[in-house]
Amino acid sequence: MYDFTPLTKWIDASLHNAMSPFWTTIVEMLIVGVLILLFYALIGLFLVYAERKVCAFMQNRLGPNRVGPFGMFQTIADLIKLLFVELVPIKNADKFLFNLAPFIVITASFMAIAAIPFAKGLHAIDLNIGVFYVIAVSAMGVIGVLLAGWSSNNKYSLIGAMRSGAQIVSYELSVGLSLITIVVLAGSMQLSEIVEAQSTGWFIFKGHIPAFIAFVIFLISSTAETNRGPFDLAEAESELTAGYHTEYSGIKFAFFFLAEYMNMFIVASIAATIFLGGWMPFHVGHWDGFNGVMDFIPPFIWYIVKTFFVVFLMMWFKWTFPRLRIDQLLTLEWKYLLPINLVNVLVMAFIVLMGWHF
Amino acid sequence: MEETIEEIIDESQEYVINMGPQHPSTHGVLRLVVSLKGEIVKNVEPHIGYVHRGIEKMCESITYPQIIHLTDRMDYLSAHINNEAVCLNVEKALEIDTPDRVKVIRTIMSELTRIQSHQLFWATFGMDLGGLTCFFYGLRDREKVLDIFEETCGSRMIVSYNCPGGLMYDIHPNFQKRVKDFIKYFRKILPEYDQLLTGNVIFQERTRGIGKLSLEDAISYGVTGPSGRASGFSCDVRKHEPYSAYDRVRFNEVLFNEGDTFHRYLVRVEEMRESMNIIDQLIDNIPEGPFAVKMKPVIKLPEGEYYQRVETARGELGVYIISDGGKNPYRIKFRSPCFSNLSVLNLISRDFKIADLVAIGGSLDLVIPDIDR
Numbered sequence: 001m002y003d004f005t006p007l008t009k010w011i012d013a014s015l016h017n018a019m020s021p022f023w024t025t026i027v028e029m030l031i032v033g034v035l036i037l038l039f040y041a042l043i044g045l046f047l048v049y050a051e052r053k054v055c056a057f058m059q060n061r062l063g064p065n066r067v068g069p070f071g072m073f074q075t076i077a078d079l080i081k082l083l084f085v086e087l088v089p090i091k092n093a094d095k096f097l098f099n100l101a102p103f104i105v106i107t108a109s110f111m112a113i114a115a116i117p118f119a120k121g122l123h124a125i126d127l128n129i130g131v132f133y134v135i136a137v138s139a140m141g142v143i144g145v146l147l148a149g150w151s152s153n154n155k156y157s158l159i160g161a162m163r164s165g166a167q168i169v170s171y172e173l174s175v176g177l178s179l180i181t182i183v184v185l186a187g188s189m190q191l192s193e194i195v196e197a198q199s200t201g202w203f204i205f206k207g208h209i210p211a212f213i214a215f216v217i218f219l220i221s222s223t224a225e226t227n228r229g230p231f232d233l234a235e236a237e238s239e240l241t242a243g244y245h246t247e248y249s250g251i252k253f254a255f256f257f258l259a260e261y262m263n264m265f266i267v268a269s270i271a272a273t274i275f276l277g278g279w280m281p282f283h284v285g286h287w288d289g290f291n292g293v294m295d296f297i298p299p300f301i302w303y304i305v306k307t308f309f310v311v312f313l314m315m316w317f318k319w320t321f322p323r324l325r326i327d328q329l330l331t332l333e334w335k336y337l338l339p340i341n342l343v344n345v346l347v348m349a350f351i352v353l354m355g356w357h358f
Numbered sequence: 359m360e361e362t363i364e365e366i367i368d369e370s371q372e373y374v375i376n377m378g379p380q381h382p383s384t385h386g387v388l389r390l391v392v393s394l395k396g397e398i399v400k401n402v403e404p405h406i407g408y409v410h411r412g413i414e415k416m417c418e419s420i421t422y423p424q425i426i427h428l429t430d431r432m433d434y435l436s437a438h439i440n441n442e443a444v445c446l447n448v449e450k451a452l453e454i455d456t457p458d459r460v461k462v463i464r465t466i467m468s469e470l471t472r473i474q475s476h477q478l479f480w481a482t483f484g485m486d487l488g489g490l491t492c493f494f495y496g497l498r499d500r501e502k503v504l505d506i507f508e509e510t511c512g513s514r515m516i517v518s519y520n521c522p523g524g525l526m527y528d529i530h531p532n533f534q535k536r537v538k539d540f541i542k543y544f545r546k547i548l549p550e551y552d553q554l555l556t557g558n559v560i561f562q563e564r565t566r567g568i569g570k571l572s573l574e575d576a577i578s579y580g581v582t583g584p585s586g587r588a589s590g591f592s593c594d595v596r597k598h599e600p601y602s603a604y605d606r607v608r609f610n611e612v613l614f615n616e617g618d619t620f621h622r623y624l625v626r627v628e629e630m631r632e633s634m635n636i637i638d639q640l641i642d643n644i645p646e647g648p649f650a651v652k653m654k655p656v657i658k659l660p661e662g663e664y665y666q667r668v669e670t671a672r673g674e675l676g677v678y679i680i681s682d683g684g685k686n687p688y689r690i691k692f693r694s695p696c697f698s699n700l701s702v703l704n705l706i707s708r709d710f711k712i713a714d715l716v717a718i719g720g721s722l723d724l725v726i727p728d729i730d731r
Contacts (some may be wrong), residue, residue, distance in 0.1 A: 059494035155375045159397065159712070229488060230560060238383040238486045239716050320554070322561050323488025325713045326397060 005121035032124050036113060040262060047261040048075045050308075051315055058319040082254040090152065090247050097151035102248065102255035104144030109262040111137045116269050117192050119279045119299040130191035131183055134270055135176050138225070141263065142168040145227075145234065145244050148256070152247040160243025163326055164234030167224055170333045174221035175267075177341040181214040181348045182207065182274050195278035202277035208356065210348040215275045217337055217344070219313065222267035224329070227260065229318035233326055264314055265307065272306035279303040372400050379408045383486050383716045386726030390703075390719075397711050402704040410730040417690040422448050422657045423521055425690070430516040432694060433728035435475040436670035438467050441520035443677045446601055447666035448522040451659045451681065458603075458645040460524045465603040466537065466640050467510075467519060468668075469633040473544070474503040475671035476584075476626045476633075479723045483623060484555050486720035487564055492555055499547055506536050522657055524650025537641050541634050548630065556627065565620035569706040569718035572617060579705070580698040583673025584625040585722050589617035595669040607639045619714075622721040658685050672696055672723055696728040 011031075015024045049064070049072060056063030064071030090098065114124040115133050127133050142165055149161020185207050186194045197203075203211050224231035235243035245256045272278060279299030283291045324332070378389040387408035393401040413432060417425050422444070429440040442464055449456060477500040484492020504514040510530045511517040519526055555561050571581065576589040586593045594611040596604045612628040614621040659681035667676040673695025682688040699722045707718045 055490075059491050060498055061494060155373065163397075229490075232488065233713075236488065236713070238488060239713050241382060319491050321489060322484065322555070322558060322564060323713075324560055325564060325711055327711065328560075328563055 003120045008121055036110075036124055040110060040113060041258075043265055044258045044261050045075045045079065047265055047311065048078075048257075050311070051261070054312065054315045055319050058316070079254065083251055085250040087250040087252065088247075092153045093247065094151035094153070097147045098247075099252070101144045101148035101151060102252045102259075104147065105141050105259045106144075106255045106262075108137055108139075108141035108144065109259045109266060111140075112266045113262070113269075115191060116266070116273060117195055117278055118303055122300070123192065126190065126192050129189045131179050131189045131194070131274070134191075134266075135172070135179065138263065138266065139168065139172050141259065148248070149244040152244070154247050156240040156242075157244050157246050160234045160236070160240045160246070163236075164227060164244060166326070167227070167231065167233060167329060170330055171221040171224040174217055174333060174337045174341055175225055177338070177345055178214040178218040178221065179270070179274060181210055181341075181345050184345065184348050184352055185211065187352075191273055191278075194274060195280060198277040198280050199283075201283070202275065202280065204275045207348065208351055210344050210351065211275065213340065213344050214348070215271070217341055218271055218275070219310070221333070221337060222271065223314055223317055224333075226263040226267055226314075228264060228314060230321035230323050231329060232318070232323060233329060236323060238323075264311060268310035268314065269303070269307045271310045272303060276306045276310075277302075278306075371395075377715075383719065384726075385482060385720075385724060388700075388724065388726045388729070390715075392712070392715065394712060397713075399707055399710055399712055399715050402707055402715065404700055404703060406700070406726075406729050408730065409727050411727075413731045414690055414692060418686055418688070421685050422659070422687070425687070426520060426522075427518050429692075430518055431727060432692065432731055433670055433672060433675070433696065433725045434515060435478060435725055436471050436672065436675075437515060438464075438471040438517050438519060439668055439670040440675060441518060442468060442602070443666055443668040443670075443675050445520040445522050446668065447664050447677045447679055448657065448659065450666055451662070451664045451679070452522075452657070454523055454651055454653075456524055456651060457647045457649075459647040459649055460651075461603040462640050462644050463525060463529060463649070464520065465607070466637055466644075467507075467517075468602070469636045470503050470506065470537070472671045473630050473633045474500045476630050477503070479626050479671075480551060480555070480623075483717075483720045483723075486716050487561060489555060489558075489561070495551070495554065499544060502540050502543065506533065506540060509533065509536065521650065521653075523653040524648070526650075528649040529644075534641055534644070537637060541637060541641075544630075545634065548627070551627065556624070562620060564713075565623060565717060565721070566618060568619045568710060568714045569721065570616070570618050571702055571706050573615075575702060575705060576617070579702045581673070581702055582698065583670070583695050583723075584612075584629060585622050585699050586673065587612060588614050588621040588625045590615040593674060595667050595674055599667065601666075601668060603640060604636075607636050609636050619717050619721040622723075626723070656685050658683060659687070667693070670695060672725065672728065673699060692731060694728045694731060696722075696724050696726075700724055700729055 012028065015027055019027070053063045064074035067073040067077050112134050115127055115130045117123040145164045146161050149157040149164070182194070182203050183189055185203060186197045188194060188197070204215050227234045235245065240246070245253055248256060279302050281294040281297060281299070281302055283294060372393045372395045374391060374393045376389065377392055378384040379387040384390060389405040389408065391403040391405060392399055411431070413428050417428060426441050426444050429444050430437040432440055477496045481493045481496025484496070507517055508514045510533050511519040571585070571589045573590045576586045576591040581589070581591065582593045590613055592611060592613060597611045609632045612625045612632060614625060659679065661681055661683040664679045664681070665676060667674050674693070675695060676693030678691040678693065679687045680689040703719060703722065707715045710718070
């Protein structure tokens with residue numbers, strides 16, 4: 001098994017030898033911050049490229065194929081363009097809130113990534129309430145969306161922001177409850193422990209039917225929470241032109257754009273971590289040879305593969321389904337998902353109590 | 359009759375948004391002034407005229423063969439059928455009987471036009487509801503029809519293939535084979551359309567029961583074409599007043615009684631099937647003969663009034679010509695289907711959500727240059 005703990009311990013120890021504890025903390029924070037920022041930017045760029053390729057694949061097109069091999073540098077070219085493009089000043093906008101909103105959105109998604117374990121011993125911060133932290137932080141983004149819609153002084157933006165507010169606040173419940181179902185099974189909120197608990201089998205296989213139901217509900221409600229199709233009512237192109245970020249241009253628009261993709265990545269990694277065993281390799285009962293081969297694949301690869309599997313599922317939804325209407329969206333949550341979820345948590349608690357899980 | 363928008367705002371604290379003239383889902387330069395209460399549409403005021411080119415006035419100073427090229431620019435998705443309407447009217451006025459070959463080819467081309475128009479409707483309707491993939495599927499198959507047009511007419515969309523007395527030129531030798539290939543291909547593809555959109559639960563939830571148009575309203579507003587037939591208004595000119603070769607083919611007039619958005623959509627999908635049936639009956643027996651009647655170099659219509667109606671992909675197109683015996687019409691009037699169809703938008707989309715307004719507008723299948731002319 002690959003374990004990153006010795007590596008991080010060694011870096012920590014050598015830094016301690018070189019400088020005072022205060023400076024060690026500062027340098028470590030810098031290293032972690034820069035690494036995560038880099039990872040964030042790279043994944044963001046890659047996701048935009050992946051989405052365009054997947055979407056092209058679904059739609060009988062080729063997708064970007066001019067800049068670089070297979071058009072891989074297309075998103076980088078786009079990013080450079082967005083960096084240099086003019087920021088259109090908006091008349092009568094609330095300047096302070098208007099400029100603040102994209103930062104809130106991107107900070108929320110940036111903070112959530114800190115708690116995710118990429119491999120054994122490879123996470124920025126291992127909170128004992130990891131699941132709770134991720135839910136709390138990812139819900140912060142809605143403030144940015146609401147501010148953006150309000151401060152733009154545009155009716156389309158406002159409608160989009162209000163829809164988004166109603167939507168995210170509602171679906172937050174389902175996300176939380178479906179994660180709690182697994183927390184009940186794992187007996188811990190610490191993400192690293194949840195992953196460790198899956199060394200004998202992923203929770204989606206271990207947790208009977210309730211775990212599977214929770215996984216499906218999590219997929220639906222996290223798609224809604226990230227404002228992606230078929231729940232992309234907040235930006236509903238054909239109705240509201242672009243919803244809450246209609247008035248944004250240049251790099252501020254890029255922030256919203258990147259945050260949307262990173263939110264998708266984050267919910268996909270949470271799904272991978274909690275339901276699909278995170279960085280744990282795939283093991284089958286007593287097939288020792290098979291298990292050995294699976295162990296040989298590095299945990300980071302496992303994590304990335306699982307995450308991108310979920311990301312692909314979410315892209316598949318988006319490019320297949322038409323969009324829901326706002327009342328149907330709320331009906332789906334409050335009349336179907338939430339009651340199912342509550343019953344599901346009870347059933348899971350009963351199963352754990354009786355010790356019926358595998 | 360109705361209060362102005364300003365009065366409504368004062369009473370009920372509604373707010374007004376401007377959809378268009380630049381908006382993704384108005385399909386062109388239609389401007390809808392929508393007053394909303396929350397998300398609920400209270401009033402829709404269409405403002406038209408952004409692509410008004412004065413086609414009817416222009417027609418008064420040009421000759422009949424030239425008019426045909428202007429009619430292409432009205433409903434550009436049924437260009438061929440618009441041409442046919444003018445040609446039939448001129449032929450009726452001159453009492454010319456076109457050869458059978460012309461009639462059959464015109465019918466086949468009309469039905470191909472109808473298919474490609476409905477394909478584009480399907481594509482954009484899916485896009486209006488947020489299913490972006492539909493757009494590419496629809497356009498992919500539409501290309502195949504346009505390729506057939508390109509080969510025979512030399513142009514893809516604005517075909518101008520008709521002229522008074524017949525056709526501009528004969529069909530391409532490949533025409534029959536390509537049409538047959540297309541029908542074979544498209545019969546296999548249509549179920550895919552149903553799988554992607556028609557059968558989708560979200561799609562049905564979004565469209566069923568939305569924007570109901572009653573039979574009475576359809577008749578009194580003059581809503582024709584697929585939008586009218588979805589309300590049970592039997593208004594198919596091909597059936598009631600057959601022109602060209604429609605009297606020698608068998609086809610069903612697709613009729614539904616529900617009149618909601620879903621059935622307006624369904625009529626069009628079914629019509630694609632019917633159009634293929636019509637082409638199937640005709641494509642193997644295109645009669646031999648001349649492709650046009652020899653006409654005088656300058657066409658002058660005898661003094662009088664002439665009216666001819668045809669069924670375009672959107673409804674009934676009427677061409678009304680008043681001639682004073684000269685080479686130009688004294689006055690010409692087009693009864694365009696989209697203008698009448700647009701007039702029910704306010705009636706049927708009131709008290710629905712703004713997302714439904716987009717769906718209803720899409721299901722009426724408006725082509726804005728046809729409204730403005």
